[in-house]
Amino acid sequence: MVNSDNVIAEVPHRDQAAIGGIGIDQPPLETLPREIIRSVSWSQVAWTIAATLFVLGALNFLAGAYLSRYTSNQGYWLIKHKWELLERVDHPIDWLIIGDSSCNQGIDTETWDRALGGRSLNLCTIGDLLLLNGVWMLAALSERIGSPPNVLVVHVHDMWHRRPTPELLGRIPVRGVWGKGNTSVVLTLSETARELLSRYAPLVSQSSALRNSLRNPSTLFETKFVLGDNGYMREVEANPQTVERDAAAHLRALETQAFNISAENRAALEELGALADAHEVDIYLTSAPIFEGLLASPAFREHVAPMQAEFRVWDASNPRLHYIDEFQAFPKESMQNADHLIHDAAQVYTRRLAEIVR
Amino acid sequence: MLFNSLVFCAFFIATYTVYFCLMRRYRAQNGLLLAASYLFYGWWDWRFLGLILLSTLIDYVLAGSIGRLDPDSATEQRRRKLLVTASIATNLGIIGFFKYFNFFADSAVDVMRAIGFAPDHVTLNIILPVGISFYTFQSLSYTIDVYRGKLKPHPNFLNFALFVAFFPQLVAGPIERAAKLLPQFAAARVITPERVWTGLYLILWGYFEKVVVADNVGRIADEVFNNYEKYQGLDILIGVFAFALQILGDFSGYSNIARGLARIMGFDLMVNFRLPYFATSPADFWHRWHISLSTWLRDYLYISLGGNRYGQLITYRNLCATMLLGGLWHGAAWNFVAWGAYHGAGLAGHRAFSQWRATGGKSRYGRVSEWSTIILMFAFTLGGWLLFRSTSLAQVVGMVSSLGVRPSSMSFTWTANIVFYAWPLFVIQLVQRRTGDLLVLTRLPMPITAIVFAGILAMLAVFGSREPMEFIYFQF
Numbered sequence: 022m023v024n025s026d027n028v029i030a031e032v033p034h035r036d037q038a039a040i041g042g043i044g045i046d047q048p049p050l051e052t053l054p055r056e057i058i059r060s061v062s063w064s065q066v067a068w069t070i071a072a073t074l075f076v077l078g079a080l081n082f083l084a085g086a087y088l089s090r091y092t093s094n095q096g097y098w099l100i101k102h103k104w105e106l107l108e109r110v111d112h113p114i115d116w117l118i119i120g121d122s123s124c125n126q127g128i129d130t131e132t133w134d135r136a137l138g139g140r141s142l143n144l145c146t147i148g149d150l151l152l153l154n155g156v157w158m159l160a161a162l163s164e165r166i167g168s169p170p171n172v173l174v175v176h177v178h179d180m181w182h183r184r185p186t187p188e189l190l191g192r193i194p195v196r197g198v199w200g201k202g203n204t205s206v207v208l209t210l211s212e213t214a215r216e217l218l219s220r221y222a223p224l225v226s227q228s229s230a231l232r233n234s235l236r237n238p239s240t241l242f243e244t245k246f247v248l249g250d251n252g253y254m255r256e257v258e259a260n261p262q263t264v265e266r267d268a269a270a271h272l273r274a275l276e277t278q279a280f281n282i283s284a285e286n287r288a289a290l291e292e293l294g295a296l297a298d299a300h301e302v303d304i305y306l307t308s309a310p311i312f313e314g315l316l317a318s319p320a321f322r323e324h325v326a327p328m329q330a331e332f333r334v335w336d337a338s339n340p341r342l343h344y345i346d347e348f349q350a351f352p353k354e355s356m357q358n359a360d361h362l363i364h365d366a367a368q369v370y371t372r373r374l375a376e377i378v379r
Numbered sequence: 380m381l382f383n384s385l386v387f388c389a390f391f392i393a394t395y396t397v398y399f400c401l402m403r404r405y406r407a408q409n410g411l412l413l414a415a416s417y418l419f420y421g422w423w424d425w426r427f428l429g430l431i432l433l434s435t436l437i438d439y440v441l442a443g444s445i446g447r448l449d450p451d452s453a454t455e456q457r458r459r460k461l462l463v464t465a466s467i468a469t470n471l472g473i474i475g476f477f478k479y480f481n482f483f484a485d486s487a488v489d490v491m492r493a494i495g496f497a498p499d500h501v502t503l504n505i506i507l508p509v510g511i512s513f514y515t516f517q518s519l520s521y522t523i524d525v526y527r528g529k530l531k532p533h534p535n536f537l538n539f540a541l542f543v544a545f546f547p548q549l550v551a552g553p554i555e556r557a558a559k560l561l562p563q564f565a566a567a568r569v570i571t572p573e574r575v576w577t578g579l580y581l582i583l584w585g586y587f588e589k590v591v592v593a594d595n596v597g598r599i600a601d602e603v604f605n606n607y608e609k610y611q612g613l614d615i616l617i618g619v620f621a622f623a624l625q626i627l628g629d630f631s632g633y634s635n636i637a638r639g640l641a642r643i644m645g646f647d648l649m650v651n652f653r654l655p656y657f658a659t660s661p662a663d664f665w666h667r668w669h670i671s672l673s674t675w676l677r678d679y680l681y682i683s684l685g686g687n688r689y690g691q692l693i694t695y696r697n698l699c700a701t702m703l704l705g706g707l708w709h710g711a712a713w714n715f716v717a718w719g720a721y722h723g724a725g726l727a728g729h730r731a732f733s734q735w736r737a738t739g740g741k742s743r744y745g746r747v748s749e750w751s752t753i754i755l756m757f758a759f760t761l762g763g764w765l766l767f768r769s770t771s772l773a774q775v776v777g778m779v780s781s782l783g784v785r786p787s788s789m790s791f792t793w794t795a796n797i798v799f800y801a802w803p804l805f806v807i808q809l810v811q812r813r814t815g816d817l818l819v820l821t822r823l824p825m826p827i828t829a830i831v832f833a834g835i836l837a838m839l840a841v842f843g844s845r846e847p848m849e850f851i852y853f854q855f
Contacts, residue, residue: 053653053666056577057816063572065825070579072829073836080837224840231841236799 115139191219585635
């Protein structure tokens with residue numbers, strides 16, 4: 022209750038008529054909606070809050086379960102399913118293919134196996150997980166079923182400067198895989214909070230994907246992505262307009278971003294050398310397929326020249342490390358964007374690389 | 380510091396924790412709240428803390444002096460009048476300088492150019508202090524109430540400073556009255572389960588209105604109003620409707636959060652919105668929309684102008700003048716003036732029409748249902764929002780002339796988006812209207828409450844914008 026000792030008098034005034042008062046045909050104040058406060062006890066408040074949090078937790082769990090299958094976020098989906106594929110592999114493999122999404126849909130394992138013999142496994146995820154994720158996957162696979170004799174690494178040219186993102190680390194099903202060895206990533210307190218949110222609070226961390234799903238109820242339970250048995254994702258629809266737009270965006274980005282390799286990616290490159298020696302693995306590094314219009318640009322060639330020089334040095338540092346410096350160019354009609362191929366072109370790209378490796 | 384930012388969450392949790400620890404020492408709590416309020420305001424720009432302090436000091440000192448003078452003595456009454464005039468002049472001077480200097484300077488230059496002169500521009504780069512219109516009106520009302528003899532001067536400066544700067548309502552109201560809020564600061568806090576429960580509900584619902592409804596629906600309004608030349612027919616109407624929802628969600632959301640935060644600390648702030656889009660007439664609308672401002676304008680402007688004491692014509696004039704100035708209060712732009720004039724004309728026109736009917740005149744349309752009047756009044760309100768959100772007369776003319784019912788390829792998508800984000804608001808407001816209870820959701824059985832509240836929290840998480848968006852009324 023308000024203590025109104027200081028009020029001398031409430032002066033009712035007939036001028037309260039027209040604005041916020043009692044108009045001649047206006048409803049008296051009593052007919053307006055008001056706040057009716059019901060009596061509650063502290064225990065009722067506490068129980069209701071607890072029940073609300075419980076229901077919220079249940080909704081969060083359901084959202085996580087839904088998204089693990091039906092998310093529209095291809096990157097998140099790939100990270101989860103490629104790591105799960107790794108956990109399922111129960112036979113030795115001859116070629117492990119690691120890298121980003123350009124290689125996820127660029128290296129067709131069937132074509133690769135036909136060209137080189139043996140069995141390959143495509144565990145490429147997304148560029149924002151850097152080379153680090155590939156190294157962690159190689160280590161995890163070696164621990165589970167032994168090292169593959171050969172590894173192919175494929176990354177886009179603009180991945181090398183990037184830094185790890187806590188949200189994406191939170192998508193890796195094995196928590197803490199990033200905390201081991203020479204490639205360990207140390208998270209600050211706020212980064213750890215972001216990683217935990219990403220892992221355990223899909224309502225918040227995957228809100229865009231949820232929003233997309235809820236706004237398109239007809240596709241709510243539609244599987245958006247399909248992986249082949251060996252991890253290759255077959256894409257069939259080209260998008261020439263997007264390719265051109267993407268190439269233009271790449272060129273704009275080159276103007277402000279000189280080539281450099283982030284500390285984490287450099288550590289991952291060194292770790293690859295160490296793993297190659299330790300497990301007697303031959304490692305082949307190459308660049309993602311690229312739109313011919315972008316490759317033809319002098320600015321692009323100027324930008325990637327130092328990258329090629331760096332990797333040639335890396336190649337020379339260890340007889341088990343091999344750098345394939347030749348770019349493989351494709352027309353826009355074979356691509357979805359400037360570095361992602363559709364299936365027919367992926368077969369060509371795979372065959373070309375296999376030829377070089379052989 | 381925006382309510383819908385992580386910084387504010389951290390700030391409030393820290394403040395509330397200390398506040399709770401000081402529960403039996405309300406004076407220490409007041410000190411804490413004042414420090415927190417100044418930090419809250421200074422976070423935006425510490426230099427403007429001086430302005431709040433100036434308003435606070437002036438009104439505290441002048442009201443104190445007024446209170447010591449005898450209104451029955453002619454000489455002292457003259458001094459009282461002088462002092463209250465000084466308070467009004469200083470407060471309005473501050474607002475006038477920071478808010479209206481450029482507006483009037485630009486307008487004067489435009490007028491002079493129109494009649495053939497070519498004066499130099501005198502526009503200064505003046506930053507508008509956030510919330511200046513709210514706290515100066517609040518502070519000013521105290522001095523006027525003391526002058527009118529409705530209130531004794533408050534003896535404690537700390538309490539008064541807190542009254543002016545209380546952070547939940549500092550930057551966008553509700554504009555509180557000293558008679559209601561000061562006594563609450565001067566007494567020990569009583570935090571009951573009812574206060575905490577309804578306070579939490581108000582906070583939750585306020586965030587929903589702002590983050591889910593206003594921020595999402597506002598994108599449609601922004602698109603239509605910012606590119607009005609591109610759109611016509613139904614799209615214009617959808618854009619104006621979207622803005623009506625945006626401004627309701629934004630402002631009512633802010634008020635609810637402010638009231639909820641205050642309530643869980645043991646304070647009651649006034650209800651600022653009572654389902655305004657269910658109003659049946661312009662006067663009814665102002666019973667329901669931004670009530671703290673409409674009652675302020677009534678008590679300190681309309682009544683001072685003479686109110687309805689001098690016949691119909693003067694009453695109409697007073698209504699129009701009050702609303703015109705109320706429009707100008709919102710911002711230094713002609714669209715706000717036009718919006719105020721529009722509502723003033725609506726109030727006067729409706730008053731004249733009601734009197735005509737009361738004296739035996741018959742409406743050509745006979746009796747109309749309540750829902751018809753609600754829809755009619757809502758259409759009138761939409762007209763007002765068109766003026767309010769537009770940035771030029773050309774835009775108003777352009778949008779009105781393009782208005783129609785022909786849909787475009789965007790019409791369905793936008794309508795679906797509006798329904799998608801705002802359906803809980805529609806449903807809950809209908810239930811609130813039917814029950815006459817704004818807190819109806821707090822009276823549901825516990826399991827249903829838990830499901831509804833968890834649903835609201837989930838929607839906040841999923842549909843909330845990651846980048847906190849400013850409240851519209853911060854610019855006023």
